[in-house]
Amino acid sequence: MRDYWLSKMFFDLQQPALAAEFKASKDAVLSRYPLSPDVRKAIAENDAPFLAERTNAYLLRYYFFTIGMKDAEFIRRIRGG
Amino acid sequence: MASFAGAFASSHGPLLVREWESIPADQRQRLTHAFQELGRRVKAANPDVLVVVSPDHWSNFFLDNYPAVCIGIGETNEGPPEQWMKAFPSKELKGHAAFGSHLAKRALDEGFEPSLSHRLKLDHGSCIPLWRMELASMPALVPMLVNSIEPPMPSLARCLEWGRLLRKAIESFPGNLRVGVLATGGLSHSIGEKTMGAIHEDFDHQTIKLFSSSEESLLAFLNRELPSRGNGSEEVRNWLVAHAAAGGRGFELVDYLPVPAVIVGCGFASWRG
Numbered sequence: 001m002r003d004y005w006l007s008k009m010f011f012d013l014q015q016p017a018l019a020a021e022f023k024a025s026k027d028a029v030l031s032r033y034p035l036s037p038d039v040r041k042a043i044a045e046n047d048a049p050f051l052a053e054r055t056n057a058y059l060l061r062y063y064f065f066t067i068g069m070k071d072a073e074f075i076r077r078i079r080g081g
Numbered sequence: 082m083a084s085f086a087g088a089f090a091s092s093h094g095p096l097l098v099r100e101w102e103s104i105p106a107d108q109r110q111r112l113t114h115a116f117q118e119l120g121r122r123v124k125a126a127n128p129d130v131l132v133v134v135s136p137d138h139w140s141n142f143f144l145d146n147y148p149a150v151c152i153g154i155g156e157t158n159e160g161p162p163e164q165w166m167k168a169f170p171s172k173e174l175k176g177h178a179a180f181g182s183h184l185a186k187r188a189l190d191e192g193f194e195p196s197l198s199h200r201l202k203l204d205h206g207s208c209i210p211l212w213r214m215e216l217a218s219m220p221a222l223v224p225m226l227v228n229s230i231e232p233p234m235p236s237l238a239r240c241l242e243w244g245r246l247l248r249k250a251i252e253s254f255p256g257n258l259r260v261g262v263l264a265t266g267g268l269s270h271s272i273g274e275k276t277m278g279a280i281h282e283d284f285d286h287q288t289i290k291l292f293s294s295s296e297e298s299l300l301a302f303l304n305r306e307l308p309s310r311g312n313g314s315e316e317v318r319n320w321l322v323a324h325a326a327a328g329g330r331g332f333e334l335v336d337y338l339p340v341p342a343v344i345v346g347c348g349f350a351s352w353r354g
Binding site: 008057075 | 230312
């Protein structure tokens, strides 16, 4: 399953300017994408397994890299730890 | 007519750049040597044009339109868009519009339907090997982006057919060119999924072994094993294109080493063709 807008946001966050804006004002960026409440909640909680069911694995990893999460922590989360 | 100059393959991975200093010294030395040896072989083959067969890591394409295969037919392509690749020496990379267009035309004539682009961003998948091979002068590059990132992907058998088509296109191009093929990606790795970090050495060794065997046994093995060997392993499609372009013979392993620090089973090879 692909959540188009979640994936689109992750794709767009590859742009450095948008990534910087996301770090400074996450809600402002999130508001531009029609994300469902459960997806917004998963983003707020860094719920990697939930997000993984809805987007491409490479985009997911890019996203967590963009927000500054180390790979070891990402791996712990994606495994449900 | 143009001639086939040789085929080459190299792994890539962001951590080969971002975490280079974290790689144990002995492995860093082997990786450096492998890249340089591959570069030496490319230089010895003296290609005027290098067809770079690589995935697109969401640099050009999105879910709106993700082609199975895209051929770059422009005069120029862009260097890597990733911020952590900013030390890559070229912002623009020379293409070869005439050969790219010939490849596209030949493909369409023979029942293949590639997407075409007059300007592509060549991300780390293409540019890490090109960079680390330390080529004194960069040949003109014709990108061939094969989807190994977002399912559904081209079948493995189709990738072999693409390789054979590529060889025909090279040998029917009406110009005095030497055209090489550089496949990038693989071997086993897993990105952004629960198995991230896993390297399947047994899979990698068997894959390497089967590149010197029959296409039937290579395909049978990969079709059976790929679904459980990590999503990054899907990039072996690019090696299949190179393999078939080389006529399915002449495979030579330059080096293979699993590198946990970059979470990739790193393989380097060439085909005499």
